[in-house]
Amino acid sequence: MRFKFLVYTLIISLFSQTCKEEKTLEFKEINVTTSANKVVEINIPEAIGDEEVANAINKRINQIIVSSLIPKSDNKSTTMTVTESIDLFNNEYVAFKTDFPESVMEWDAQIDGEIMYQSDEVVSIAITSYMNTGGAHGNLIINFLNFDVYTGKQLKNEDLFQDYLSFTEIAKDYFNEEIADKKELYFEPDNFKLPKNIGFNEEGVILLYNTYEIAPYSSGITEINIPWEDLQSTLNFL
Known part of the structure; x- marks a missing residue:
């Protein structure tokens, strides 16, 4: 009986290890834009591999991008897609130029993502956002995101x-x-x-x-x- 138990435990252990090995995670760089976009440039890593893990990571990255483009006071930002937020940012720029046609100020939004580190257990991603909407200077914000490679959970x-x-x-x-x-x-x-x-x-x-x-x-x-x-x-x- 003890021998059977040990064999069963070994099988479970090997099965769990195999599941972990199958959860491969890679990244490719993508550019996100829309047909109406004139002022937003977005280049970010997109997770590929295990669907559940990749979706969790990509969802969080997209949330950071949306919150960068859309003021936090806007309740729509919690459900908006990246492309929707790009178009909204552009619409606000067009409205600004309509209201102040004499202004020479140009808006600018640049968001870049970088894989800083990746191991068998964790991946660290930096999202750098630069926004200039006509103030005295632009606003640069960097967000570090750390994820569990096996679950996609943000740490x-x-x-x-x-x-x-x-x-x-x-x-x-x-x-x-x-x-x-x-x-x-x-x-x-x-x-x-x-x-x-x-x-x-x-x-x-x-x-x-x-x-x-x-x-x-x-x-x-x-x-x-x-x-x-x-x-x-x-x-x-x-």
């Missing part, structure tokens, strides 16, 4: 680390070193907090603070890189 920052507190202490040291000679440029340099954007690249972990997150617009984006060798004991994924 929270806490999911990336076995020991989140230890990682926070390591990140704090790197942060303090990065801003040591320019602390006067930051809002609260002695009150460290992790950024919303944490992702992986080939060298290690990236911390990215968008404009206005911890410093004024003039300071730009703050990016901090922490090498793998300093994080081995804290990571859930490699």
Whole structure:
């Protein structure tokens, strides 16, 4: 009886491993536009492979794009497709030019996606959005998205680390070193907090603070890189 149980357990284990191996995930770059589009340029990675996983990842990427093009106060943005949001952005630009024909200001929307890192367990994607709708300057926002390769589920920052507190202490040291000679440029340099954007690249972990997150617009984006060798004991994924 025990022998049969062990054989059954082995079969289940091999079956589960086979299922994991079958869930291959690849990416191709696509350009998204519409026939009426004049001011929006979108180049993003599209997941292909296991349908359930790919659909989950692509859906989340598309949500980021729509929310970049359409103000968050617009309730339609939660159900709108990317092509619909492109056309709406263009319609708003046409309306602006109609209302202010003397204006020389041109609108611009550029959204690019990049695979920063991919392993057998996790993929990190950066979505960079630049919007200029006639203000004093454009608005650049970068979003890091981390996904479980087997499920397509977006991972929270806490999911990336076995020991989140230890990682926070390591990140704090790197942060303090990065801003040591320019602390006067930051809002609260002695009150460290992790950024919303944490992702992986080939060298290690990236911390990215968008404009206005911890410093004024003039300071730009703050990016901090922490090498793998300093994080081995804290990571859930490699």
